[in-house]
Amino acid sequence: MANPTSKKSVLLTACLLAMSAPTAMALPAFPDAHASDPVVLGLMQGFPPAPDKVVNFSNYLQFPQLRWAFSHAREILPTANVARGEGPVAPLLRAERKDIDSLTFLPLGSDQPMTWEQSLAANYTDGIVILHRGKLVYERYFGALDAQGQHMAMSVTKSFVGTLGAMLVDEGVLDPQASVSHYVPELKDSGFGNATVRQILDMTTGIRYSENYADPKAEIWEYARSGHILPRPQGYDGATSLYAFLQKVQPEGQHGQAFAYKTVNSDVLAWIVQRATGQSVAELLQTRIWNKLGAEQSAYLILDEVGTGFAGGGFNAGLRDMARFGETMRLNGRFNGQQIIPEAVVADIRKGASQADFAKAGYQTLPNWSYRDMWWVSHNAHGVFAARGIHGQTIYVDPRAEMVIARFASFPVAANAVIDPTSLPAYAAVAKLLMDTP
C-alpha cells in the first residue's frame, strides 16, 4: 500500500501549471491522484481504522486526508440537513458519449497536449458529470465519492447564497443600495457596516482580510477557527463563532472600487438574508431550491458551534444534483417543470459585473471575467458562467454549447489558478465537440 508521506513522486503536471498561476507559486511535491486515492491508501477503512488511517478534525484538511474528508464532511463536522423534499426525482436521461475521454486539448501555458481522461487525474477529480441539452453524456467517480455520496462544494456554496441574495433583491425584500448595517446592526462598526448589499453580492468591499492560504497570518485562519472549521490552538483567544469574527473585520481601502475575493462577504450576505427572511440559509436552500430541483439526495450545510451555517463554503451535495442546479441556471431558472429561480435573477448573474473592477484582482487564468451575485462570469462568446470552489469544485455552465459540467475534486492545494489550466481548456474542448457533433 502506498505511503503518501514517504512517496515523493513529483506532481509534474501541477508544478508545470504553477508557472501559469496568477501569483508566483511553488507547489510542493504531492503523490499523484492514484497514489493518494483514499481507498488505495486505506483511509478510514477497518473497524476501527488503524491510527495512521484515521481522518478526523485534527487532520481532515491536510493532504491526502482531505481526499477522504471532502466526501465525508458530516462524519467530522456538525451539519444541517437540506432536505430534498417529497417530490419525485427529476430524471436525467442518459446519452453517453464515448468520444470524450480521448479528446485532447492544450493546457493553459503548455504546448503538451493532454487528453480529457488525463486531465481528470491531473486535477484529482473525485467526480465529474457533463450534461448536454439536459442529457447525461458523461459521468465518472473516483476515490471516496460515488453517485450516492455528498461532497464538499467549498466556495460553490457562495453561488447558491448569492443566488438567494439576488432572488431577495428581485423580490424587493433586499434593497441592493441599502447598507449592511441596515440589516445587521451588529456589523455597524466593522469594515462591512457602510458597504451596500450590492457591494457584498459582488465582493467589492474594502476590508482588511487576506485569503492567502500560504500566509499563516492571513485572517482566513482565525475565520476558519471561529467557525470551528479548523481546530483552535492551545490558548486560542480569537472569535468562537463566524458572526463574532465578522464583527472584528476592519475596513481597508474603499468599497466599490475593485473586486476582491473574500469569503467573509458571503457570510455577511447570509447574515443579511437570514435577518431579512427569518429563515436560516439551510432552510432557504431547502425550501427555495432543493425541494424544487427534483434532487436525488438531500444535501447539507456545515455549521459553526452556535448553529450558523457556513455560507462561504459549507455546502455538501450529490454531484448529479449539482448538475441539476447548473442546468436550472442554463435554462434561465426553469427546471423540473417550474420556475425555480426567476428569469431576471439568472439574467442579472449572466450579464456579470464590471470587468475593469475584476481585472484589478489579477486572475491570470480568468481574463476579462467578472464576479456577479457570487458567480464567476466569463463574458466570452459562449456566455460561460461558473460557480467555483477551492481544490477544484465547480459548476460550469456553457449556454451556447447547451452544456453543464459539475465537478468535485480534491486537488492537493487550495488554489484554483493551478487547476484552471487543465480544466478550462478541457471544458472548452468538450463544448466544441458537443457543438460540432451533437
Next chain:
Amino acid sequence: MANPTSKKSVLLTACLLAMSAPTAMALPAFPDAHASDPVVLGLMQGFPPAPDKVVNFSNYLQFPQLRWAFSHAREILPTANVARGEGPVAPLLRAERKDIDSLTFLPLGSDQPMTWEQSLAANYTDGIVILHRGKLVYERYFGALDAQGQHMAMSVTKSFVGTLGAMLVDEGVLDPQASVSHYVPELKDSGFGNATVRQILDMTTGIRYSENYADPKAEIWEYARSGHILPRPQGYDGATSLYAFLQKVQPEGQHGQAFAYKTVNSDVLAWIVQRATGQSVAELLQTRIWNKLGAEQSAYLILDEVGTGFAGGGFNAGLRDMARFGETMRLNGRFNGQQIIPEAVVADIRKGASQADFAKAGYQTLPNWSYRDMWWVSHNAHGVFAARGIHGQTIYVDPRAEMVIARFASFPVAANAVIDPTSLPAYAAVAKLLMDTP
C-alpha cells in the same frame, strides 16, 4: 418567555410515577412539557441565537436543551448518512381516528384516570404515530420535531443492531455460540472476551459496567466521553474512542446467568457484526433495512472521533420511518413488497428469552418480560414486543391488535421506568379501542 432555570413548577405526574419506579427515585422538579417546549423557549432561534438560547456540545444533554437537541443531533455531532436509497416511498394510507385523544386509562400505580392526550404532555412527547393494520390512524408532533425531522432514537438503536446480528446468525455468518474474541481478538482480555455472541445479543454478560445515570462514577460516563457523546473534562485521561473503552471493561460475575442491561453489549455486537461483514453499521442499516423500507427520509448514525458508529444509541430517523420498521416487524419481516427481515429472525425475537433471567434485573414496570436480540419482549397475551430508548423513545409492536406505535420524546430524565406508567397502559388502552371498534 419562560425561563426554565427559574421556573420551578413541579412535575407532579412524574413525581407520582417515580413512586412506581423499579428503584427508588426522587425526581427533581422540571418545567412541564409546554413550559420546556424548545420553540416556546426560543432555543436556537435568531441569527445567531442569544447566548442563553444556544444549544451546543457543552449542554445538549441537559434539560431543557435536550428538548431541542434530540431533534437536531447532527447539528451538534458528527454523523454518517443512512440513505433511503432511490426507490419510491412506501405509502402509509391515512385512516385518522378522532376517538384516541379522549381515551382514558389508569397510569400504573395510580387511581387517577388520565386521557391519552394528557399522557402525551406528561411524557414530553416530541412525536407519536399509531398504525393500525398498516394505516396511519394517529400522528402528532410537538416542539422541535415535525414530520420532516429526524430524532434521536437512543437505545431503540440497539434493536436495529440486534436485528442485524440476528440476521447474520440466521445466515450462518455469525455463530451464536462462538466467543466474542473469536470475532474481535482485541476484546480477548476484556470482560467480553469469553462471552458468546448469544450472551451479547441477549445482554446476559457478566461485566463491571454501571448505567446508573444518577451515579457520577458509573462507567457510562467514561463510555460516553470515549465516544465523544459527552464533553471530556480538563485533564481527561480516559479512553478516546468507543472501542478503546470496550477493551477496558472488566469481568464481574458470570456470563449467561441474568439479564443486565448494559449499552456496551450493543457496541460489542456492532464490532462483531462489522468485522464479520466488512461493512460499517451505517452501511448495513442502509443496505439491509433503510434502502428496502420505502423510507421517506434518510436516517443517520452518530459517530465517535475515529468514525465508529454509536450502536448503543446513536441512530436518528424520521418518526414515520420508525413506524414503517415497526410495521415490518409486525408483519414478520415482510413490508414494501419484500421480505426485509427473514421471518425466522422475527420469530426468534418474538419468542423472547428467559423470563427468569430477566426478572433478576428487577424491572417493576416490565413484569414477565424478557430481552432477546436487543428487543424487549412482553410475553403477554397480545405478544407485544418493543424497542425502547431513554427519555421515552419507542417502537411498540402489538401483533394481536395489529398495531404499531412509534414515539419520540424528550422526558427530563433518562429512566423509562418513570415514563412507562403513563405509556404502557395508554398503549394497551389504544390497542383495546382499535380491537373493539376497528
